[in-house]
Each structure stands twice: as C-alpha cells, then as structure tokens.
Amino acid sequence: MSQHTITLTVNGQEQTHQVDARLLLVHFIRENLNLTGTHIGCDSTSCGACTVHINGRAVKSCTVFAVQANGKSVETIESLAAGGDLHPLQEGFWEKHGLQCGYCTPGMIMSAKHLLEKNPNPTEEEIRWAISGNLCRCTGYNKIVEAIQYAAEKLRETEAVA
C-alpha cells in the first residue's frame, strides 16, 4: 500500500502525517487523531454521522480519503467548544432535547453549522432539507429543528450586538 505524507489543519492545528492511500478520512480522524466524536453509522454515505467540515463545507468523512484533505482545513465536533463555552448549536441541542442516544448528534451539529454559516435565518423547510443527509433514529427530528432554530436566533443576536 502506497504511503503518502499529508499536511493539514485539524481544528486549528497544522499537522503532518504518513497515511495509506486508501485510509478513509473518518478513520484517520478517529484512529490516528483519536478524535472519536466523529462517528460511523453506515458504509454508503447515507447516514451523515461522520459529517465534518473541510474548508468550511460539510462533508461525509466516510467517503473521502485522508489524502484528499491534504493542504486543507478540517473541523470536527471537538472544535466547537474548544474555548470552554458551548457553541449556540450545542446549547440548542441541549435546551431543546435535540438528541437522545447522541450518536448522530456530532454529524447533525456539523451539518447545521454549515447551514447557518450560509444561511443565518433559514426557514423550517430549509433546515429540514439541510439535515436530510443526516439520519437520526431517536428524535423524529422535530426537536433537532427547534435546536437549530434556537442556535440561529442566538447567532443572529450575537451578530447584531457585534
């Protein structure tokens, strides 16, 4: 198996690693970097539990090779409360009971984060479509939608103050 050297930024830290050509980004994140907040729920890019950001875009890291992240910036769920304070999305999920087993939650939050960065004031329908690539088996989605609405409002308020 051919080995490659990749240099990338993960949650703000630049790092260099030797990886197999075929190593999936999700395994790189989970196994090599020990960032286990990114989960694996399927092998067909269907469930979204592995969603991370690459250069600010939400992608399913089970269908990207680690080498494809070379030279890019990767953000995982662990980046959100790095400063100690919860991100408004994390707060929203907690306040609105937007999670139960918690397995889909990191991916769901990363998809929602991408949405709110593009569209700070989404309609309910826009939220539902934006997370339609993330499967949740526990919540029935209503409270996830409420959690994202909570975060959107809070982020808009913060923006207005700033």
Add this chain to the structure above:
Amino acid sequence: MTYHKEGAAYQLEDRFEHHSAQPEGVSAQVATQDEVRVTTPPDVCGMGHRMKRKEDPRFIQGKGRYVDDVKLPGMLYMDIVRSPYAHAKILSIDASAALAMDGVVAVVTGKDLEQHGLHWMPTLMSDTQMVLPTDKVVYYAQEVAVVIATERYIAADAIEQVFVDYEPLPAVVDPFEAMEDNVIVRDDKEVKTNRIWHWEAGDKAATDQAFDEAAHVIKQYMHIPRIHVSSIETCGMVSDYNKAMGKFTIYMTSQAPHAHRTVFALVSGIPEHKIQIISPDIGGGFGGKVPVYPGYVCCIVASLLLGRPVKWIEDRSENLQADSFARDYHITAEMAADSDGKIVGLRVNTLADNGCADAAANPSKFPAGMYSICTGSYDLKAAHVNVDAVYTTKPPGGVAYRCSFRVTEAVHMIERMTDIMAHDLGVDPAEYRMNNFIKADQFPYKSPTGWEYDSGNYHNALRKAMDMIGYEELRQEQAEKRARGEFMGIGISSFTEVVGAGPSRDYDILGVKMFDSAEIRIHPTGKAIARFGTKSQGQGHETTYAQIVAEELGLPANDIEVEEGDTDTAPYGLGTYASRSTPTAGAAAAMAARKIKAKAKKIAAYLLEVGEDDLEWNVNQWQVKGSPEQAKTIQDIAFAAYTNNPPGMEPGLEATDYYDPPNLTFPFGSYICVVDIDSGTGEVKVRRFVAVDDCGNIINPLIVEGQVHGGLTMGLAPALYEEIVYDENGQCLTGTLADYLLPTAVESPKWETGHTITPSPHHPIGAKGVGESPTVGAPPAIANAVVDALWHLGVRHIDIPITPQKVWQALREHGVTD
C-alpha cells in the same frame, strides 16, 4: 393459553387467577388528569419538571464513549466471512491464503469452535442457533468464518482470501411454503419439520358462538412485513481476556448486560465473576441489541484463544442483512359485530416467519409475546388467537423494532379491523370506537384473552385528540375535497399497549425472572450515586432516574449520579427493552429511596430527640409535626449517618431494591392522522398527525415528548417506507441505507403531541412505559387514513409499507386514471 413446541405441549398455569394484580391497600380506581403533577421546587427537580438531560454535555461535545471508541493496547480487529447463499452445504473452507497475509493472526471456522463445543449457542427463546456453521448455512450473509488481524483494513482484506466451497440448496423464502416441509431448513433437529410451535390464546368455543350469532362478519388478510431497527450505531464489541487474572472485560453494545453475562457464563462454563460486561454509551438500541449475535461469541473466543483484546464492529450492510429482524406476521383476522354494530368477537390466525431460528426475546412462556393483547381498547365478549411459527432460510426474526413482544402486530390488526368494520357499517370511525371502547369505570378490566388492564380512559383520550385536530371540520373538508375528486383521508388509532415485563410468576428470559433493580448510596456530603440493572440507549435514564430519587428524597436531581451498564458494579437486572425500565427499575428507584427515607427518619428522630411518630416529611426533610423549624434535611441526615449515627444503628445510608412488579402496565393513546394523496404519483403525504398519549404519571415531560416523537417516526417508517425484502433465492435486496429507507427530516411530519394522565394504580409512582407506544400506535393511524381516502373507490386494505406504487396501483385498479 396453550403452547405446543415440537410435539410437546405445555399447558400454562392460569396466569391471572392466582396472583393479585393490586398490592394490598391500593385502590384500583384512578382518576384521569390533564396536568403533570409537580411537588418539588425547581432546585430539587423531582418528577414532572422539564429538566434538561444530565447526560447531554458529553454527547453534544463529541465526548460520548461508544464501543468503537474503546481502544486497548495490543488490540486486534475481527472481520467476518459471510455466506453468499441463503441455503447451502459447506463443502470446504480454505483459509490458507488469508493466513499467509501479513498482519493476519488467526482464522476461526465452525470446525474450530466445534472442538470447544461452541459452534452452536442457545437463543433467548431456548432454541439453538449456529455461531459458525460446520455443515450448512441457512441465511444469506450468515457468519461462516472470522478473521483476526492487526488492523481493521487487513482484516477486511483477508476475509476476501478465505475460500469457501458451497453446494447451493433450495431457499425457503415463503413461510406458507415452509409449512409444507418440502425443504427442511433445520435438519439438525430430530423432528424434520419447519414448524416451530403452535400457540393459542382465548376461548375458541365462545368465539365460534359469537361468530355464529353475529349480524356482521368481516375478514381480512394482512402482512406486517420484516423491518429492521437500524440504530445509527451498529453492533460491536471489544473483548479483552486477561490471562493472568483469568478475567474477561467485555465492552459490548448490550441492552441487557447482566443477562448477557449470565448467558455467556452458562454457555462457556467461564465463571460468572470472571466476566465483566461494560455496556458503554449505546447509539440506539430499539431491541436490536438484546440478542446475542454470532459475532459477539466469535469475538470473545478470539480474545480467549489469542490472549489479546479483539474488536469487532459491524458494517451497516452486515447489520441490515444478518442481525435480527422484527415483525413478519401473516395475519388473517375475522371480526364479528351484533345488529347494533357492537363488536362481539375476534378470530385471528397468524403465520409467523421466524427465519432460521426462534431467536426472539420474548419471555419464555410467551412465544408470540403479548400478541393476545389484540382485543385492544374494545370491550368484546370473545376472542381466539392462533399463531404458527415456521423456519425459513432468513436471519432470525421476531426480535424487535421498538417493540418485540408482538404488540405492534396485534394493534395494527385490531385497529385496521375496527376501521374496516366501521366503514362497512357506515359509521364514522371515531364514533364507532367510542361505541365500542372499554369504559373508564370498567378498570381494572379483564380482557377475553386473560389480561388485566390496570387503568385507562379511552373515551377521554380520543375526544382530546379529536379536539386538538379539529376532527369534525376535517371531515367537512374531506367531503368537499372528495366532491372535487381529491383524495384526503383521516385515520384513527386508539391503541392499548402492554409493557413492563414483568411479574416473576410468569415472566422470565431463559429462566431468569424479569424483575429489575436499583441501588442508591448517599454520600456523607449529601450527594448520591444510583445504579441500575437497566441500560439506557438514549432514553435519558441518567435524568429520569435522578428525578425519581429527587422526588422521593428531596436531593437535587443534579446531585445524583446515575450509572448503568457495568455488571461488576450495577445490581442485577434484565436490561432495557420493551418499555420496561420505568415500570421495573423506575419503581425500584422509588422503593430503594423509600428504604433510605425510612432509615433517615430514625436518624432524624435521634438528632432531634423526638419519637419517629412525631415526624413528618416535607420535600427534603423530616420535621417535627407542628414545629417545622425543628427539622433535619436529607443532607443533614446523610452527614450524620456517617459521623453521628444513632447508637446501635448500622452506619451509612444506602439501599437496594429488586422490584418484582405485581402486574404489567397498560399505556394507551389515541392518534389521528390526516393524509393527502397525489393521484398522479400515488404519494402519501402526512399533512397532520396528532398523538395523545397516556403513560400514567410523567417523570420528565421533555423526555416523554422526545420519546413520543421518536416513536412516531419509527411508526411512520414501516407504515410508508421500510421493508426488508428478499428475492426468490433468499438474497436480501435491502442491505444498505440506500435501499432500506429510514425517514429523514423531510419525510417526518411536525408531530403534534398531547397527553392525558391516568396513573397506574399498582406502580409506586403511578408511571407506565412510553417509548414503544407511538411505534405501536402510529402505523394503523396512517394506514387507516390512506384507506379512508380511497374507501369510496372500493379500496378495503393496503399492506404496509404503503408505497407510492401500491397506492398508484390501487387507484388504477379502481378506475382513477389521471
């Protein structure tokens, strides 16, 4: 109730004659309320508070710890070679190429396991199932051999280098064909038949008579298809055998860690104290993590043989194709009504496709689970229920999908039949239900199949749902739309659930009684840890159990750590499934807290220098009657229990309770669904869905809402989208999430929920279970709405999942061509 298994017939004892369902001194009559009862202040946060979940901070920050997050030094990885045939002889297995690969440590086959007597294992229903086959495979994707390697990717490569020579045999896909015994699935058995058991409940003679005297009789066949829980986390294990200590530490996706420990000990002969099962955070269970799968056993064996930790994590396709399935009941139901339209009789014949093993997780005396609850919410004279179970060449079925005890099948049948009868008689389905419901003053109610329903108020729940949705206006709208040729339907489901197994007299799994347990320890500074025999998979036990203890002792719920899932520390219990945690372990929490409260009273009397009879309880303290300023809080008492305990009294403040419920609990509800059908495409759109649930006293309204939303979505899924499909060769055609359609946020409607509160009279805190209810109750509401939209065309029934194709065909068959 009779149960014949492979020729042997068991006559069960009459279950309801010999035990009192009511604890002594408790009134069986309860009133229904609308408001959630709250008795503690917000800082205590006892029952009824919408408390934010205590477990959430770790999950929202990606710090949950699931099995695949466990990484141990020297850990190896296991992957599984699976069968490409549904039914085939194994002629040979050649693992030499795999073993020659760098990084491959071992390959284990059925022949290897046979040397240790581990190639077969018991199922939870006392049937047997192969761990790895020695002679033949009986389902597509069956485990054939396992490879253990130093890396996950090497193990995945190596399974491709294990060459198995098969001789295909005819698949047995259709259970009706299986009944004919032309091809025998389980030729390992002495009796060469595919029939597993025949089970009956109710009174046949009385039912025949009711039908003979009836004015109206209807008959309908329906299939409740195979579905799969597909929790977002698949199953997995890390088995770590410590040779020096002779002890296993096993991290496992287990909903029932204690039961699994006992099964492993019994099967392997390893002493039970040398097996520690740790069920860490679980990414959804819904019953799919109750059975013992071959992968688990192989993983344990591999770590024993190699003396190293071994990890096994299923792929999604393995999970969907080989793990246990739910449902697959073929039901032919008949319902009889008298000349006033009153339902008088029910006759149900059922064929259960159990796949290659009877591997359900029902209590052992109940091979068809609680299926005889099928008279539902209606007061009828007589019922008779038959179930025949057969083997087919499919993975084991009959396990779970947020209900394993066959209540979903029963409810779908009775709610569909009631709706067909109402439509046939030309009576509005809501009015028809009101005319036939068991009345509030009939509780506790003995059903014709022998259940004693603890409490209910069905008229009230349906009326509330009708008011919430505006039923009469919707019927008006429907009439107008129908006149314009548009298809709109309104469907009702007024279900009765049965959860909380169960009383030890009748309920056991492999002989272990189905009690559950709680152990509470109060620390000197007034903080506490509470441990339970159950295991949350997202239900929020860390919060709800803390609230129960807070309610009883006045300790803030935030000061109570709740721990489950480690068999070395938690008290023994049968685990979390079938909505049993609140009815059993939730009751144990209250009872253990009451034992602590009783001891606290003695300590308070000593500290206050008064008699115990002079004290009364007030939220969080024992106080002197008439002199509340003389009081000792639970925190004062806890400190004294370790620092100043009364002479002669054992120090410390802790208690354990093993709660053996006197009866099951019977949650209920009324759901109303409005659908619009696109006559061009056959697409069904759920426009509105109102769910009124009654689960008795509510511990945390926020969590109950979450459970109801999730359950409704798992009711929507099989009603419209999900089905595990096999071709004629027994190949699974729905082996990925691209083929097996879980609802997304786009398909899921905005659920409108409400509640009524009719406490369980026999439960210590008046609670029932709720997690399953919506999954049980929702599918017939949706199916009834679709048929209601099309009834005037002549459509009487459509099997779930009601796909656009089925609706489109029904429209075409009945003359709609646009």
